[in-house]
């Protein structure tokens with residue numbers, strides 16, 4: 077498929093809205109594309125397909141090779157330019173996966189984001205899920221996480237979660253929004269206008285909540301979960317504007333599941349492995365989605381959280397820029413560039429309207445686990461950091477063990493950084509291995525490798 | 531297809547994740563933590579948190595939310611830290 081003078085392939089990591097759009101745009105310009113995604117089917121988080129249905133609804137143009145069930149576990153720069161991408165294909169975390177290395181001079185990172193979860197007493201009980209988990213299980217597996225479910229956190233994403241739970245047959249006992257979003261939006265008319273399409277979607281969800289008589293409460297949160305081996309009830313409370321609980325407002329509510337989401341954390345491992353600069357925790361990009369590293373582009377929620385539409389627009393711009401770098405001669409993607417600009421306005425307005433306020437620290441008890449993997453309670457984290465005067469991320473990890481467990485600080489990183497006041501929260505995401513590999517796999521000799529640009 | 535869950539044979543469909551299968555069976559937890567022996571199941575649902583670990587065909591530390599079941603799979607609860615097979 078390569079046109080004259082067009083080298084390849086463009087390697088795209090991530091098959092969500094951003095990665096699919098990047099692959100399509102580059103392939104349309106005659107460049108070979110390799111699209112790598114850990115999932116069985118295309119679509120990423122927003123378009124999560126029901127894998128029981130068995131048929132991938134997304135088609136990509138010829139010229140795109142889609143590698144499903146494939147993880148990028150490491151990335152290394154090649155002297156003289158380009159990157160070598162290390163892949164593993166096969167059943168997730170299985171011992172017998174096939175290794176492959178691919179060289180590329182034009183890499184598009186579109187690895188998306190995951191839910192931020194704030195700790196509270198009992199958040200480690202089975203039956204407490206992230207909002208995204210409830211969404212992924214409902215859409216992808218047709219499974220509801222409970223019969224009587226509370227959805228809590230902050231941001232407009234709580235609404236589609238309540239909708240999916242309802243569609244899966246769960247009873248949603250309430251949606252609790254920690255912020256006061258209505259007034260927050262009204263103070264930002266510019267951002268609100270940029271996101272008008274999203275607003276249409278949100279109005280639909282509001283109607284659905286009304287139809288199912290699901291209460292929507294502002295300035296309210298789940299501040300504790302109760303049960304021995306699983307969630308049986310939760311405590312909800314009204315919040316001050318700074319998110320401290322209002323004394324006397326606590327209520328015990330019976331529930332068999334809680335779904336919490338406080339915005340999203342970008343999945344930056346591959347970007348950090350490539351050496352890309354960050355800005356406010358997200359990957360910094362210019363108007364053409366180029367990162368600080370030549371030959372590396374980034375698109376989608378990795379660069380800011382504005383939803384699937386802006387993610388796809390960024391993907392298209394990145395795909396065109398990557399193809400151009402390899403010799404294609406595209407016209408500027410004017411419509412996509414306009415949608416990217418509007419999307420950035422919306423993302424900025426969203427971030428301002430739904431910030432995470434510091435008062436959540438007051439929900440914690442001394443024995444509340446802060447790091448779920450290494451089982452580090454809040455009191456121990458505080459003591460070890462004070463006694464040993466740990467000031468940086470590495471020191472905090474070593475003295476407290478928080479962030480040293482199997483998730484490598486993905487869940488606790490932003491929270492521990494906040495609780496201990498260490499400056500560089502993104503340092504929690506610097507991991508030599510971007511995706512888990514088994515020790516036996518590391519010991520295997522690498523497969524024959526093509527050089528970049530061939 | 532037929533799989534075994536903690537020794538018990540059952541019939542399931544292709545496209546099921548191990549987590550989807552266990553939750554559909556009504557189980558909310560299937561491993562215990564190394565330190566406190568506390569029960570854990572799905573938390574993030576998308577492969578990030580490593581709470582949902584399970585033993586599949588003798589290999590420990592498989593993320594149940596990421597792994598699709600295959601015919602003949604032997605799925606076992608994971609207790610504390612299991613040594614790699």
Ligand SMILES: Cc1cc2nc3c(=O)[nH]c(=O)nc-3n(C[C@H](O)[C@H](O)[C@H](O)COP(=O)(O)OP(=O)(O)OC[C@H]3O[C@@H](n4cnc5c(N)ncnc54)[C@H](O)[C@@H]3O)c2cc1C
Pocket residue numbers: 089090091092093094095112113114115119120121122123146147148149186187188189190191207208209211212233236343346375376377378382383384387510511576
């Ligand atoms: C669980 C979850 C559910 C969501 N559901 C909705 C929803 O219903 N509605 C809504 O408006 N928004 C939803 N969102 C918000 C959503 O993140 C975005 O709107 C949109 O999906 C972002 O698109 P993206 O292309 O940037 O990333 P994503 O859609 O997240 O796609 C990223 C892809 O990259 C893959 N990937 C990451 N790292 C690697 C690696 N190392 N190797 C291989 N593959 C990798 C991932 O598996 C994923 O398929 C959800 C978010 C989450 C976390």
Ligand code: FES
Pocket residue numbers: 571572573574575576577578579580581582593594595596
């Ligand atoms: S539930 Fe988080 S990794 Fe499976």
